[in-house]
Every structure is written in C-alpha cells, then in structure tokens.
Amino acid sequence: MKYIAYHDVDTGLPNRLKFTNIVKQAIDQAKETGNTLAVLFVDMDRFKIVNDTIGHYGGDEILKQIAERIKTYCPEGLV
Secondary structure, three states, rough: HHHHEEEOOOOOOOOHHHHHHHHHHHHHHHHOOOOOOOOOOOOOHHHHHHHHHHHHHHHHHHHHHHHHHHOOOOOOOOO
C-alpha cells in the first residue's frame, strides 16, 4: 500500500509526493556533505495529442517505455 501511495501505478516511477520528499532529503544531504546535486526533469510537450490519437492505454505504454529507458541508465536506487 505504501508503494502505491508514493509511485505512479503505470510507470513505477516515484510520484510527485515521493519526488518532493526525495529532493528535499537530497538537498539537505548535499548541504551537509558539500556534494553537488542534479535533478533530471523530463516533460513531454503536447503529450495530450498522443493520448487523443492512440488513446490513454497507448499513451501509458509509451510512458512505461520511457520510464524503463530512464531507469536503465541510472544506478539502482537513483530513480
């Protein structure tokens, strides 16, 4: 149940609440350690057109593929 509260059901990526918590913790840690912090934000412009053209199920499948590709290039626990 906790996983569902903090992750997008379709992509498995952290949702906005989880993302906010992770970023706050990372900022605090970076301040304490003096390390740098990077945040990757991906925005799919006009994605509504995709949903309108191939439907929400098709759009969800595309989002899942994008999420999996992002996770492939990030160390475990980073995403």
